[in-house]
Amino acid sequence: MTKVHFKQDSVETVTVMTQARLLDALLAREVPVKMFCGGKGLCATCHCYVVKHPENLTPITNQEALTLSILTGAKPNSRLACQAQLLGGDVEVELPKGLYIESVSELESLVGKRTDVPILHPVSGDVLILEGKIITRTLIMQLADVNFDISSVNSSKA
Numbered sequence: 001m002t003k004v005h006f007k008q009d010s011v012e013t014v015t016v017m018t019q020a021r022l023l024d025a026l027l028a029r030e031v032p033v034k035m036f037c038g039g040k041g042l043c044a045t046c047h048c049y050v051v052k053h054p055e056n057l058t059p060i061t062n063q064e065a066l067t068l069s070i071l072t073g074a075k076p077n078s079r080l081a082c083q084a085q086l087l088g089g090d091v092e093v094e095l096p097k098g099l100y101i102e103s104v105s106e107l108e109s110l111v112g113k114r115t116d117v118p119i120l121h122p123v124s125g126d127v128l129i130l131e132g133k134i135i136t137r138t139l140i141m142q143l144a145d146v147n148f149d150i151s152s153v154n155s156s157k158a
Contacts, residue, residue, distance in 0.1 A: 004029075005092040007051055018088045022048065022057065022081035025093075034100055036122050039082040044071050044125040045100045046081035052092035058085040072125040073098075096120075098127070104143045110135045121146065 004025035006012045014028045023046050026033050037043040041063040050057065054077060060068070064083040068074045073096050081093075098120040101107060107119070112134065119129035128143055129135060 002056070002086040002088055003090045004086070005052070005090060007092055007094045016086065018086055020086055022046075022079065022084040022086060022091070022093065025086075026081050026095075031095065033081070034102065034122065035082070036100075036102060037082075041067050041080050041083045043067070043100075043122050044073075044080075044120070045122050047071060047073065047096055047125060048079055048081050049075060049077050049094045049096065050079050050084075050091060051077065051094050053090055054079075056087050056089035056091050058083075058087060060084075070124055072121075072127070074125070096125070097131070098125075101128070104140055104146065107135055107140050107143070111137060111140065 001015050002018045004014050004016060004022065006029060012029060014025045016025045016028060023033065023039060026046060034045040036045055041061060044067065057079065061083050064080045067080060068078050071078065098118040100120045100122045102122060114134050115129055115131055118127045118131045120126065121128055128146065129139060
């Protein structure tokens with residue numbers, strides 16, 4: 001068994017099986033990971049930062065490196081939780097601040113509400129709407145041409 005510590009306002013710990021994916025720890029903690037790509041390392045919705053003991057994870061895969069290379073919020077300690085397996089020993093991760101959306105139509109239910117966190121593109125991690133902004137129809141219209149299709153975005157990278 002391996003412990004994954006989540007560094008947020010406080011530190012929460014989840015215990016998962018060794019050889020499980022870091023994603024399994026996120027799901028055990030009930031992080032609302034959208035997994036648009038089905039765990040293939042094509043989207044950014046399971047992006048996290050490994051703040052302690054990255055050596056306790058499998059090396060970055062080619063697909064993960066490719067996806068991280070276009071991810072706006074990527075740092076040297078970034079990982080995609082769907083691609084990182086736990087080798088044993090504790091790991092501490094931090095989740096990026098933001099909400100990934102699947103489509104512009106998903107925002108329509110939020111019109112008139114102020115965002116608590118930035119609204120992020122599910123592939124690139126680009127901030128589409130800044131934290132604290134009120135979501136308006138004008139903002140949604142400005143995002144109408146944004147490409148949310150994971151397969152077309154990733155096929156253009158190949």
